[in-house]
Amino acid sequence: MLLLLWELLLPTKTAMAINRIKTYFTKSVHIAPLAVFRIAFGLLMLASIIRFIGKGWVYDMYIKPKVFFSYYGFEWVKPFGETGMYALFILMALAALCITVGFFYRLSSILFFLTFTYVELIDKTNYLNHYYFISIVSLLMIFLPAHRYFSIDSWRKQAIQVSHIPNYFLLIIKMQVFIVYFFAGIAKINSDWLVEAMPLKIWLPAHSEMPLIGKYLTKEWVAYAFSWFGCIYDILIPFFLFSERTIKPAYFFVIIFHLATSLFFNIGMFPYVMICLTTIFFSEKFHIWLINFLRQLLKLNMLPVTESVYQPDTLQVKLLKWLMVVHFSVQLALPFRYLFYDENLFWTEQGFRFSWRVMLMEKAGTAFFYVRDKHSGKEIEISNCDFLTPMQEKMMATQPDMLIQYAHLLKKEYEKNGLKDAEVLAESYVTLNGKPSALIVDKSTVLSHEVDNFKPKRWILPMPKNH
């Protein structure tokens, strides 16, 4: 995409270029890649949900915790209790299944987006860029005609079946994948990653016991090689995926890269999600072949699809166009919002989330909280485990917005129990990328007086020089 824009900047052929872009966006392409994408996405989500429930994480993350760290503006999102949460996950799984087979596709994609996103919004402790990616893709899928081919919907209602769609439907997904890789890549252009090879210099030697490759993981140059390769890979791979000439070697690298990440890091289903979903960049020939293969495998008797191009009516096209302009503008702008804050991004994490900053830092902390009686000056040291799960405590200790949220929660809790004018203070020691731990907040700030909003959090202690 950026390359097309690049050509647009050449003064001679501006008009032609605009035309070329228009043609590129609207030309008819086969729908098979989109249908395969739908099936792959549905199956991956179904597997992820089953894995999530099977690991007991519904209980660990949404039933066991006594409190939840909500997102700004989404304080109304609350868990539904044990039965409710399991029902929600089962509903989500059903929606994923329906997406896979293309049964009531529009409804099930809306349902999947809502249930998945609702769950993610309950507690920012569980924020992962991967989950954010899934939320966005499922949102985009609502607007795609992915059920108009090789689906139960199109089998029941032959009239909606089409063989071709305008290219922009595929481009929506492709651009989103492009953004994920590209921003993950430019986020790696920082001195810790490139000059210090951090945090890989910590994470790779931790696997020195691995057979065959283990002995290389302790070499410093390997950490540098991985860091630089990761950065260059993330920045370049979306360009290579876009070009038919380079897609094959590019996909080879996609597989190598994601299998390596799944080997070294505890990142669950995400590598497989990316390996499967990037097939959308493959030629339509591949996807048509794949669908025919599936058709024979499942012994499905379906009427041959007559050549037809799906053409949404003008109002729909207009609406979609503006929705996507808004969506992608937001996508392009959000990762840069950190520029509004002057302190170190990794230390303060102001503007860190929703920016595809993946696996960028090794951060850990220990937080001590104190509730002080404003009148007597006497204080209690809090046992965080009385209120938080280990995961919540771990996340809270290093993330300033969560420190404030926890302070308010403690204030409320103690005032409910009769302590008037409770003041909550904290000391949290944080280590970032292997540097000595230092206080991110100390007792000179009454944390319960601070408000969590988008303004710079002035109470965050500066990152020490040696960090």
Place this chain on the structure above:
Amino acid sequence: MKKSFIYYVLLMGTISLCFHCKKKETDGDEEIGTFDKSAMLSNYANQVITPNFVRSKQALDSFALAYTDFLQTKNTVNLITARQRFIRAYSAFQYISSFEFGPSENEFIRASFNTYPCDTSQIKANISTGNYDLNLVANLDAKGFPAIDYLLFGKSQSDATIVSLFDSNAQATNRSAYISNCLNEMQTKLNTVINSWNNSYKGTFVASTGSEIGSSLGMIVNQLNYELDALKNAKIGIPAGKKSMGVVLPEKCEAYYAQNYSVQLAKQCLQNLENVYLGRSITGSDGLGLDDYLDALKAQHTSGTLNNAIKNQFSIAKSKLGLIQEPLSNTVSTDVQAIDAAYVEIVKLLVLLKTDAPSVMGIIITYQDGDGD
């Protein structure tokens, strides 16, 4: 299109090449963390963990013998001997409490042996009915060392009175049996743990050389921190009123009824943590431990290595803890300064062991599973 791809690749390639050459010149072929983790785990299993369990079991058996003597001849001399052996067993326990994984975790050693303060009314009720099941969760704070502490020492009672409670008192038989039952449970559990380690678990433990949640290294470090946290809170902070607006709670001291031993037990707990950190055996020989691993990882702190910072902090914390007078249940009111001084140093040690060390080792301090980003 094609051109710009090539430019991009060339540009990035050149940058990375220059960079690597430059790096090579200055640093040479640096190694980080070349370290024989399975040798370290083997040291922990063979020289640290198993011998401490065996010694703890021996101390417990020796107390059991003295207690049997006391039951046969109920006099103050035998009571005092039994008490001494009891304290020795309680002390030896401080050296196994930090190994609450694998077999110990299965047997709930920490909670079954040392949930304090004990629930004296629950103990009295159990003794009076003579009908109880020590396995019940409700009896967690009515058994183990704290329950025996209460029964052998009593609260402001003369030695003669205590002897009479086991001798002429109406519930003497039930009371005598209660301690025996507590002891039996502990001996059985320790036997199970030792057998497990000697049979299959040692192999499992040494073979688990990763750093992930549930790996041997992960469990050692997590339990080290759990125990240090218990030292900070349960052994000192809570009695000193850190969680009660400065209102001291002397009755929450460990070995409250024995008096005079709470600080000693705390010191032994800290000593054990240092032994674990260093990989030091019960004979005092320093084998491969976390200290060596941190050095292999070239972990640095503000001045010097992280390992030196931690070792230094251990010695400061130990010396400050040593300045607290027994009985702790009095000192919490009489010498707040000494307590606070020790407390502050223990907190510093906790930060180093819970934040800095695991972070450079790539270990997650959490008892919960989940995906990362």
